[in-house]
Structures are given as structure tokens and as C-alpha cells.
Amino acid sequence: MSSQAPHPPREETTGTSGQARRGFLAGAGAIAAAGLAFLAPVWSGLRVVFDPLRRTARDPALVPVTRLAAVPADGVPRKFRVVTDRVDAWNTQRNMPVGAVYLRRTEDSLQAFNVICPHAGCFVNLAADHSRFVCPCHKSSFDLEGAVDDPASPSPRDMDELEVEVREGDEIWVRFQNFLPGRSDKTPVA
């Protein structure tokens, strides 16, 4: 702070046009040099920060979840973990539970729902009396077929139904994926 340096004060007002031009050039040069000096670190820094945008999830494969026998054909949804290999940044994790699904079977249908609420991403519960799905966060509710069953429900869409396939007679395979919450269209998180 102390400015007891012996040199005289700068002549800003008394300078000729030549001096002013030199001053301007020096200032512009300082800013340009400093800007260049910071360019590389800032550029590479931004690239790292936004790197996740460059990574798009592979199309999810079908994953075996359980057997038909584990899902009685009574129309009551049952919850199953989805266990598969997962890459988390620098780790590959084998047989990790990556999420869960509700499977619901009737005499002539088999449905799979992602347990995640399309409203704000909570884990939807099956009501204790098995009559419908209720989200414990903001009270979105859905009927057993996954459709929004209350006009005041905050969920903008039905529960996210997943592609499901029965292989080898009784193996239930599900294409497990998550979808962007809070919007009426079902857009996969990619």
C-alpha cells in the first residue's frame, strides 16, 4: 500500500499523442499477453469440466433380472434389483446393482417399470395395500399399470415402462435404462 517509492508520478495528462499511443499499446499488449498466458490452462480446464458431455452412454443391453416363476401372475408388482456390470469413471464394477424394476404379470401380460419416479427421481413405493404406486417424496401416484392416476399428481408422465423379453421359456430380460425426470416426454439419460 505504501507508495514511498522515489520515482515521480506518472505523466498522464501532460503526454503528447505519441506518448498516449505508446501507453495504449503497452496496456493492450499487457492484456493480450496475460490473456494468452491463461489461454491454455483455461481451455484445458473447461475441456475437463465439460468432458462428461462428450461421453454418451452406450445403448443399454437387455439384462437378465429373474425367472417367470418369481413373478406370480396375480397382477401384483414385485420389485427386483437389476444387477449388471457397470463402468463408473475409472472403475469397472462387476455385478453391481445399478437400479431396480417393478415386474408385473397378469395372465396375458408382463410389464417392467423403472422404480425411479419421473417427477424428481425418488424411488417409487408400492402402496402397502398393493393397490397402486406412490412416490414417498412429492406424492406422485400411479395405478398398477404405471399410469398417473391422480390429476393433482406432480409426475409429468406415467412410470417409465421398460422393454421386457422372456427368453429360453422363463428368463425375464429387461432393457434397463433411466429417463430424464421432470418432463412429459420419455428421454433416455444418455
Added chain:
Amino acid sequence: MKSLLAWLDDRTGYRAMLRKALVESIPGGAKWRYVWGSTLTFAIAVQFVTGVILWAAYSPNAQGAWESVYYIEHVMAGGWMLRGIHHYMAHATMILLVLHLMQVVVAGAYKAPREVNFWFGIVLLHIVLGLSLTGYLLPWDQKGYWATKVATSIASITPLVGPAMQKVLVGGADYGHLTLTRFFALHAGVLPGALIALIAGHVYLFRRHGVTTGGPGAQMADTGPGAVLAGDEGGDPAPAADAARTGQFWPDQALRDAVACLAVTAAVLYLVIRTGGAPLGGPADAAEPYAAARPEWYFMFLFQWLKYFPAGTEVIGAIVIPGMVVTLIALMPLAGRWRLGHRFNLGLTGGVLAGVALLTWLAYAQDRADPDFVFAQTNAEAEAERAVELAGAGGGIPASGALALLREDPLTQGPRLFAERCASCHTYDGHDGMGRPLPEPQTAADLKRFASREWIEGLLDPERIATPEYFGGTDFARGRMVRMVQSRVAGFTHEQQEDLAKVIKAVSAQAVLPYQAQADEADQAEIMEGTALISSASVGCTECHEFQDVVEQPLGPTLTGFGSEEWLTAFIRDASHPRFYGDRNDRMPAFGPEEILTDEEIRLLVDWLREDWHRGGEEGGS
């Protein structure tokens, strides 16, 4: 010494700096109501100190975050208190911020020339909210994980940039390592850095303008070094009466500030000690529901607010309206120029605070009245306790993490599996394993302490065998076992009853139940006798049940090893096996061959039913 300090002053000018920092005249004298800003600075300073020390023990990765926080909380000396202080001081910071803001509004301190400083304050408020939000995730427990998912979901509905913003914040499509490294960088680097810069600016501007002495709406008197520095204030001198009472920051106001800071610490310490420190839930699990996910109390109003926005209007509730309220608050200095502006601002502040209070109250009232929430919370607490118990067993958490411990733990998984796969027919102590009633009436036996002496006694009780607790809901209600008990056992002589008591002990001893080990050991003689009696004519078990290769006509399940780990595993795998019910089996699925349950799931169920799990109180643990 004196010359040394003089030398230091000559080289650094520290005395002038100290004077500048401490010598500030306060027109009207030091006052208790000026302490809020200082307590706030103090609280934030405490967060920096405790935060950096926590940082030195914390590991931001998906398989180590919970574990390192567990280590701080339960192993390191003083860790629980340090973390508790950091946790509750964050709460104190929020409260002090609101008090500070209220005081600024009431005193009209947002008016010219202090507009910019008011805006600094509003930005600071948001940084502190951001610190709280990012800090909530770092322990990587169920509560923080699921509550933060809601927060990042809301970020994703921001028009246009939402999905990209969420992805950059989360570090990818899913929560994982990078979510933690990013949140931690925000929590411990970016936001505190911004906080320091803004607080420095805030305090500088405050010093420049001096304290606001005027009452609501009054002209502000700016005297002291602040006013001199400002220069353009017109140098309006303070009223004589006030000038006479002009105090100094040091030591008049500093004393009041220090006492107030002490009071804040005392309140925080009281909370830390009363609650045993900051909570730590069970480790985060993407596949396990967490119905008790709630944000910190000061975000609960927003949480509640979102319930009122039906499909399609969420953006309005989560982003547009809160954004408008914040804008209105930021515009207070401009509104203040208007004749009724100050009243308007007072009304706005009061209205927002009342709304927040009402929503917060509603949120808690609704949760308290919701049996599902209360149930979820009780379960969450039990799971958190169990996670800590398991983490503490065996001298260290395996590298696979605490979640793997919970997944292999019969006490944690048994009730869940039972509720999902068994409770459509069976009960456990009258409930579904998790403590809820069955949605449909029970049709098969209650399995609490299956194969224990008490359980077998009940089975052989003529009054009880045909109730839903045992065979009442099954085909066996009309079977030979029920008839045998109700006719023959009911007519047992005294002697036969004594034999039966020994047989019960002997059959139950076959199970080798851990919780019955002492009784089995004590009654060895009776068990020997009972074992011999199982195949005697007096009791007659082996007429239908095989026992140690003796049987007349095998109709019921074998009694060799009845209820033991091997027996129960084989029974759950396939009750239709000739060893058990054969083709007389009633509805019990073949869980093993049909792969309804995996071998691991059957193991967890068997160990849970046999109460064969790690117990916290025991030495070492297995």
C-alpha cells in the same frame, strides 16, 4: 522484544493495518444488535477450520466416501464432535444469515449507498445454500444420495441447458465417483473461494459505509473513517447526541461480538452433545428404496412447495417462482427509493418468511402423519445403526465397501427378502418381516423362531396347530398331522406329555440354533432321552416322519437335522422333495430349482430365520 516489533512494523506496517482493522468508530456506540454480521463471519470461519480438518480424513469416491466418514465419526478421536460442529454450525449459519438479512431489511441498510453490498449479501446467501446442498451428498449415505438426486433432477428441468447442466454437475449419466469428486470440489474449493472473495468485498464495503444507525426509513448518518473515505456523502455530520456516544469497534463492539460468538458456539455444542453428533445414514444404494429421503430442514419448504405443482407446471414451481422471489428481494434497494418502498420491502420479507415457515411446518406435519414415512424413517435408522455395527466388526471395512457388508448381512437382507418373497403367505411374528401387516390374510405358518422349542410346542398344541399361525391356512389343516395332534396329543397321559416335552427339546436341538445353544447345552441329558423317544411308540413321530433312517411311512418332512442350516436351505429350495412334503406339498414354490431365489438369497433367509448373524456386542465377530 519491543525493538523487534518496531523493526517488524517498519518492514510491514502491521500496526497501521491493525489500527485500520480495529479502530472504527461506531456512531451511537456499540450495540448488541450489531453482532449478527460478526457471528456470521465467525460461524463461517469455524466451517473453514472444521472443514479443512475433515477434508484431511475424507475420501471422495463412491466406495470410500461413506467409509471414510464412518471412520471420522466412529473411530477417530474427537471425530464425532468435529463433524457434529461442522454439521450444526452449518445450521447456525443459515439461521444467522436469515437474522442478518432481516436486520438489514428492518434497518433499511439496503438503501443508498449500500445497494451493492446488499447484492453481495444476496449472492453470499446463495453460496451458503450451495455449500449446504453439496455438503449433504458428501457422506454418500442413503439420505444424502436420494435427497440430492431430487435436487439434480430439478436442475435438469431448467429450460434448454438443464440436461447438460445436470450431466456436468453429476459427472455423467449416473451418480458415481465423479459426482462425489465434483461435489467435493464445489464444496471445498469453488464455493469457499467465492465465499472468501465476497465476504472480503462485503466487509470492505461495510467498512466504507459504516454501520447503519438510522431507524426504519430514517436518513443514514455516515461518520467515522467510512464516511471520510466515501467522500461523496456530503459529510453530513452525525447528530450531536449520537456523536457524544460514539463508541469504538475495539474493544466496545468486539466484546459484544465475542460474547455473541461464544453463545453461538455454546448452542452448537449443546446440539452436538445432545444428538451425539451429525447423523450418518446407511451407505448409498441405487437399488434400495429410501422413502425417508428429505433435504435439510431449511430446504424443506421448497420440498413441500413442489407438491403443489401438478404435471407440467414443475418448472414454474421449482425455478420460475423461486427465481422471481429472489429477484424481488434483490430489487429491494431500488424499491426502497419509492415513498412506500421500505414498507413494501418489510412486507415482502415478512411474507416470504411467513410462507417459508408455513411450508416447512406443513412438510413436517405431513410427514409425521404419514405412517409410511414414519415406517421408512424407523427402518432407515435401524439400517444406519446396522451399517455402523458391521463396519466396526472385523477390524476394517473390506475394499468392496460397506454396502457389500450390508448386502451380505442376514439381519439386513432377511426381512426384505421375506417381505418380498415369503410374506405373500407367511408371517414373521405376525408381520411381513419388516414390521408391516400382510396385505392379504396369512395362509401359511408364522416363521418367527422356526424350529425353536417354543415354535414346536405351539405346533404340537391342539389349540394352536390349526390356527393361521401354523397350518390353519394350508391344506394341512385337514391333514394327518393336525388330526394326530388334535386327537392323540390332546389325549396324552401325564407321562406321555413329559416324553413329548423331551422330544420337543430333542427335535429342536436338531436345528442347532445359535440363540438356543445355551439351553441345548444345559439340557443335554433330556435331549439324549428325547432323541431316543422320537422313534418310540409312546410319541410316534416316526410313523410318518423319518428320523435317523427310522420311519414307517414317510409322509411328512424328515426330522433328521430339522430346522438346521442344511435342512432349512434344502426345504426352501424345494419343499416338494421326497425328504419333505413330496407331492403333498401345498403351494410352497420350489425357490431353488425354479431360480426364484438365488443361493445367496436363500442363505440370507436361512441365516436370518435362524438368527445367525453378526452381533455387535460380541468380541471379534465372525
